[in-house]
Amino acid sequence: MASNTPDLSLLPPLRDVIRDHELRATKKLGQNFLLDLNLTDKIVRHAANVTDYHVVEIGPGPGGLTRSILNAGAKSLTAIEYDPRAIKALQGLKEAANGKLDIIHADALDMNLTEMVDAPRAIIANLPYNIATPLLIGWLKDIYKDQNAYQSMTLMFQREVAMRIVADVSSKAYGRLAVIAQWLCTAELRFDVPASAFSPPPKVVSSIVHFRPKEQELSQPSFDLVEKITAAAFGQRRKMIRSSLKDYKEFFEELSLDETLRAENIPPEKFIELARLVENKNA
Numbered sequence: 001m002a003s004n005t006p007d008l009s010l011l012p013p014l015r016d017v018i019r020d021h022e023l024r025a026t027k028k029l030g031q032n033f034l035l036d037l038n039l040t041d042k043i044v045r046h047a048a049n050v051t052d053y054h055v056v057e058i059g060p061g062p063g064g065l066t067r068s069i070l071n072a073g074a075k076s077l078t079a080i081e082y083d084p085r086a087i088k089a090l091q092g093l094k095e096a097a098n099g100k101l102d103i104i105h106a107d108a109l110d111m112n113l114t115e116m117v118d119a120p121r122a123i124i125a126n127l128p129y130n131i132a133t134p135l136l137i138g139w140l141k142d143i144y145k146d147q148n149a150y151q152s153m154t155l156m157f158q159r160e161v162a163m164r165i166v167a168d169v170s171s172k173a174y175g176r177l178a179v180i181a182q183w184l185c186t187a188e189l190r191f192d193v194p195a196s197a198f199s200p201p202p203k204v205v206s207s208i209v210h211f212r213p214k215e216q217e218l219s220q221p222s223f224d225l226v227e228k229i230t231a232a233a234f235g236q237r238r239k240m241i242r243s244s245l246k247d248y249k250e251f252f253e254e255l256s257l258d259e260t261l262r263a264e265n266i267p268p269e270k271f272i273e274l275a276r277l278v279e280n281k282n283a
Contacts, residue, residue, distance in 0.1 A: 030128030
């Protein structure tokens, strides 16, 4: 353990924290608490060397993953929590962190992390299921604007969502989320987390996905246009692109796109090339 790492050894067990603060997980907030510190330590190990980063965590709950991030020696940790009960439950951890933990009572969907946390930044989070996808899209937009917005993101999703993020072209799970995530990041499925690891156990398996921003080209099409084109393509995913992408048919030949293909058969780079051609024509 690094010499500047807080000593959290005297903190009470997480189950005691939950009991003492009546911190029952609620479905409304998408809460499922991770209490196994061996598992939270494993998640942080997959985030690589956090000693180099100012880390952001979303929805810390009773603070299991929070403890692991601090124990790993993060430069600092900013935890954004919506539930006021959890804010109170985390106060003992904040005191033990010796100034390395900042707890913010807010809705993460409203937060601009690049403005509130110093660089270099990393995000490590067991995301609330009900807001995981919009949070991810928001952070991908940050990376689009600045590829150094986050050095990495190590995030837990429902396995179904995780598979949509890392899906290969022509697979059943491949869609808009895969295109946008793989355009801007290298996204890797690291490991699954069984429902039994949570309190209370959810009805689904969860998965850890690790993201690293890609080197971006100088002339990227607008994020909004990529969203618009992929929405059109995958909104009618069983139709051939001559129908779903009929507004962009003039570019098919230049892109060597067979009009009888479906959206699921088109790799991310082709969608980006299409958006670039559309944008150049409209410039």
